[in-house]
Amino acid sequence: MTMQSICPSEFTLERWRFGELAASSEESSLLAHVDACPACRQRLAEMAAAPAPVASSDAVWERARAVAATERPSRRWRPLRWSLAGIAAVALIAASTAALRRSSDEVLLKGSAWRLGVIAKSRDGAIVRVDPGAPLSAGDQLRFEVTTSWPKASIAIVMLDSTGKVSRLAPNHGQTLPVAGGKRVLLGDAVELDASLGPERIVLVGCPEARPLADIDQAASRALAAAEGDPRKVDGLGTGCHEESFWITKVSR
Numbered sequence: 001m002t003m004q005s006i007c008p009s010e011f012t013l014e015r016w017r018f019g020e021l022a023a024s025s026e027e028s029s030l031l032a033h034v035d036a037c038p039a040c041r042q043r044l045a046e047m048a049a050a051p052a053p054v055a056s057s058d059a060v061w062e063r064a065r066a067v068a069a070t071e072r073p074s075r076r077w078r079p080l081r082w083s084l085a086g087i088a089a090v091a092l093i094a095a096s097t098a099a100l101r102r103s104s105d106e107v108l109l110k111g112s113a114w115r116l117g118v119i120a121k122s123r124d125g126a127i128v129r130v131d132p133g134a135p136l137s138a139g140d141q142l143r144f145e146v147t148t149s150w151p152k153a154s155i156a157i158v159m160l161d162s163t164g165k166v167s168r169l170a171p172n173h174g175q176t177l178p179v180a181g182g183k184r185v186l187l188g189d190a191v192e193l194d195a196s197l198g199p200e201r202i203v204l205v206g207c208p209e210a211r212p213l214a215d216i217d218q219a220a221s222r223a224l225a226a227a228e229g230d231p232r233k234v235d236g237l238g239t240g241c242h243e244e245s246f247w248i249t250k251v252s253r
Helices: 010-017 025-036 038-049 056-069 084-097 104-109 213-226
Strands: 114-121 127-129 134-136 141-148 152-160 166-170 177-180 184-192 198-207 242-250
Touching: 010 025, 010 038, 025 038, 114 134, 114 184, 114 198, 114 242, 141 152, 141 166, 141 198, 152 213, 166 184, 166 213, 177 184
Parallel strands: 134 242
Antiparallel strands: 114 127, 114 141, 141 184, 152 166, 152 177, 152 198, 198 242
């Protein structure tokens, strides 16, 4: 084996297995190497057969089911049952918020330095990546994947709902959470959705330095109050940091 084909480290192979190199130039060269390297293919087989280490929350939902199988946002997500009222509400909300919603792929195409991905776990255990505007229900759980091209950042994620409430999603106390740039970061925190219905706006706040979460809460509460409690009318939180929105629609099952 030549110096140009030195085997990647086990850490790199693990990152690839769990989707952290998806659609990158590093993945392309890694695929070419593994295809030509019996030793790496054998090592990958051994890693796949080994029992996974046990972590909290079912190994972060089995690492959010290998980061939702690294797929594009799924069109397959469906609540178990739909009412006619629920279908009508989703259609109305989709029409009224279409100008505000952006898929994560669209964000990247427009050159944004940030991406917020949302992975949902339904009550029947299905784990999928979801689209902006996805119909979700009480009891469904969410995890979040954050990517930034900044060298480093400190983040918070909050939710604004149709009852006029602001909720912390990640982290849940103290200061904003530091994240490294240049890679996809699956956050350990998860949130279970409550029984309120209607559109809910998830906002990723990315700051260059740590900020008290209380500052983010206050900015979000002021913005939502100024919009008369309607998250669809909120035009930024005014945190002074970068902000990315992701919409979901809460419907009854």
